[in-house]
Amino acid sequence: MNRLLVLQSDFGLVDGAVSAMIGVALEEARDLNIHHLTHDITPYHIEEASYRLFQTIDYWPEGTTFVSVVDPGVGSKRKSVVALTKRNQYIVTPDNGTLSYIKDQVVAVREISEVSNRRANTEHSYTFHGRDVYAYTGAKLASGHIRFEEVGPELSVERIVEIPVVKTTQGPDWVQGVVDILDVRFGSLWTSIKREDFQKLSPDFGDRFEVTIYNNDMLVYQNQVVYGKSFADVRIGQPVLYVNSVYRLGLAINQGSFSKAYNVGVGPQWSIQLKKI
Template identity: 80%
Template sequence: MSNNLLVLQSDFGLVDGAVAAMVGVALQEEPSLKIHNLTHEITPYNIFEASYRLFQTVEYWPAGTTFVSVVDPGVGSKRKSVVALTESDQFIVTPDNGTLSYIKKHVGIKAIREISEVKNRRENTEYSYTFHGRDVYAYTGAKLASGHISFEEVGPALPIDAILELPVVETSFVDGAVCGAIDILDVRFGSLWTSITREDFYVLNPDYGDRFEVTIYNNDMLVYQNQVTYGKSFADVRIGQPILYINSLYRVGLAINQGSFAKAYNVGVGSNWSIEIKKI
């Protein structure tokens, strides 16, 4: 089932040798592996972001691909190390710390196994507790991707319902408005990606060119309120103007044409950042 493809994600950045060490460990296990990077620029310690970026990416890779995601603020603690087999027959090697939340909800998980750190850990690393990305995850990921071990040989099966999941904000409808959270940024361009799906937004019967009142709160503090046009793409409004649109994941996005909405209005992400959209 494995296809020799290994995709790495972390919050390590590329300023030192951490990622290169993971790649080296994988290539020591199997020099013919094709290793790719999802991203290593996850905001440090941000498990939700790691979960979202996996969800954003995995469906574009072939069945049999192995993903290693290491955003692990609890490294060295009692949190489990696991491999998930997704409904689309891909492996995700990661700490059980919430990273699998979006995959479980939106892709589906068939089975989970706990990594046996006695068998599936690099030799002579048992006294190092702070670089499991290199010693456990890259190593196990490489063994799986190369077919040197089977999924069953990873370690004992765990109940899928037992994995740690991050709380999610459910979409709601209040007084003719659809309400959700600002999940994440389209980082480079500063657009906001919300938790509101296309289907839920379409309860408001939008047409391209319609205007909506958009309100953003940080907890209970009003951060932004304005009338915004709903468009098909950014060019549907003048440069510098805001636009509502459906993003590549079929969720409502909020952007400024050729500008950064996040920087312009100092908007952050997470469950404490709520957004309401109401037809005018």
């Protein structure tokens, strides 16, 4: 492996949880190169953790090991696993839906054997697997101290726990999906609508689309919005449709927060339709 270890969690940085994970990893191998994807995942938000992996892992070198800990079921019967991807990357995580957005990249999965791959003298602690199991196992993999085959028994890739996905639907002049996630700092909406599905509407930059957003059955937003290359294609304070960095349709306000302006959230209940005018 390439000795790169990338950590993600919903722990934040206000206490010692992340530092403890780093310490455990360095205790296993002092020369590991440890980085952070984010520790600001919304608490308990498995879908967000999964999306951030999808957003990120393709930009890390082959052989990188990721540890993702968003684990509201810690201490329960949910499995702890390591997934191997097509690019020989490892994802160390609970099997609770975190692998959903990257399942198409997973070629093998093994359940972590806590007999051999749990930090010593932690068997009576049930609430910090991020430190005792995931950081520890991730460090052993990233350092080459264990092989993938030594993680534990192999599981079926097809039986990975998945988050329910709302399929994109399409008509002759419209496409509909959901708001998957926010570009958190700037408040843009990142939708499930892929660029290739949007292109079936034959859009040109400058075209207007009727954008309709529902929260379950409640209409939250409906307006005409310009399709642009970037935010600067509209005036400050105006909305814009654009293709984001992961080739999905985004909806933003130039130098403003769309999510705050219209109180829009994320998840399968937040449907969004784009209709060509």
